[in-house]
Amino acid sequence: MSAPTLTAVATPTAVRLRDVRKTFRRRRREGRAALDGIDLDVAAGEFLCLLGPSGCGKSTLLNILAGFTSADSGEVVVGDRPVTGPGPDRGVLFQTPMLFPWLTTWQNVLYGPKSRGALTPAVRDEAAELLETVGLADARDAYPHELSGGMRHRAAFARVLINRPGLLLMDEPFGALDAITRAAMQRFLLDLWQRHSMTIVFVTHDVEEATLLGDRVAVLSAPPGGTKDVVEIGLPRPRRYEDTDTLAFVEAKRRIREVLER
Ligand SMILES: Nc1ncnc2c1ncn2[C@@H]1O[C@H](COP(=O)(O)OP(=O)(O)OP(=O)(O)O)[C@@H](O)[C@H]1O
Numbered sequence: 001m002s003a004p005t006l007t008a009v010a011t012p013t014a015v016r017l018r019d020v021r022k023t024f025r026r027r028r029r030e031g032r033a034a035l036d037g038i039d040l041d042v043a044a045g046e047f048l049c050l051l052g053p054s055g056c057g058k059s060t061l062l063n064i065l066a067g068f069t070s071a072d073s074g075e076v077v078v079g080d081r082p083v084t085g086p087g088p089d090r091g092v093l094f095q096t097p098m099l100f101p102w103l104t105t106w107q108n109v110l111y112g113p114k115s116r117g118a119l120t121p122a123v124r125d126e127a128a129e130l131l132e133t134v135g136l137a138d139a140r141d142a143y144p145h146e147l148s149g150g151m152r153h154r155a156a157f158a159r160v161l162i163n164r165p166g167l168l169l170m171d172e173p174f175g176a177l178d179a180i181t182r183a184a185m186q187r188f189l190l191d192l193w194q195r196h197s198m199t200i201v202f203v204t205h206d207v208e209e210a211t212l213l214g215d216r217v218a219v220l221s222a223p224p225g226g227t228k229d230v231v232e233i234g235l236p237r238p239r240r241y242e243d244t245d246t247l248a249f250v251e252a253k254r255r256i257r258e259v260l261e262r
């Protein structure tokens with residue numbers, strides 16, 4: 001993959017969550033709380049991992065940040081604005097890469113700018129650069145079904161990055177990948193994050209992944225989720241997969257596990 005030359009994000013984005021609550025109501029019945037008072041700050045440019053048991057509300061929290069769903073109460077601020085709906089300042093990546101099957105890689109990447117009427121020659125140049133960055137320059141005319149799992153993920157990345165989001169929201173993006181592709185994608189993501197000024201909120205339930213990627217790991221409690229604790233990782237960067245064997249890495253994992261099991 002060649003070195004990216006994308007221009008830096010114009011406005012650094014940070015996240016502020018205060019006492020965020022959400023209950024999904026079932027018909028005529030009292031619903032159970034999915035989020036029971038989340039307090040969390042994410043600094044601009046930080047890589048924050050969200051970790052917690054299944055059903056603790058990680059995806060709900062991410063969807064609230066993305067503006068796909070709203071909190072019942074509490075404060076949800078991205079940058080300097082309360083979140084009221086989705087916006088191109090926030091890029092979202094899910095476990096299954098979102099690509100239109102009837103569009104080529106190139107058309108998928110340009111879909112966002114095109115639908116906003118912002119398809120300028122500069123944006124086309126940027127899309128070409130991005131495809132270089134994600135190693136898909138040769139696959140620009142391929143359709144999603146012609147790409148491997150890892151390639152589809154990288155295409156989805158390019159599709160999101162063309163909007164130059166200040167905040168990247170990722171919900172177990174590599175959960176369905178095999179171990180080798182997953183390690184390659186983790187490396188790719190760390191490289192991308194280090195070259196661009198992006199804030200990342202990354203949901204995982206893999207302690208090792210959280211330790212490898214995160215500046216801090218916010219551990220949510222069992223359902224209904226609240227913030228249990230935030231663990232500072234403190235390992236030097238750049239980090240590599242080979243670091244996972246070091247004593248410092250194992251120690252960081254142990255600190256996270258302690259909070260999880262508390
Ligand atoms: N659209 C919905 N309607 C009703 N209940 C929902 C909805 N979305 C989530 N929930 C409930 O909210 C709770 C939290 O769900 P959420 O998907 O946020 O958990 P999670 O931490 O992402 O879990 P996992 O690790 O399994 O992905 C669960 O009890 C779930 O059943």
Ligand SMILES: [Mg+2]
Pocket residue numbers: 058059060171
């Ligand atoms: Mg989830």
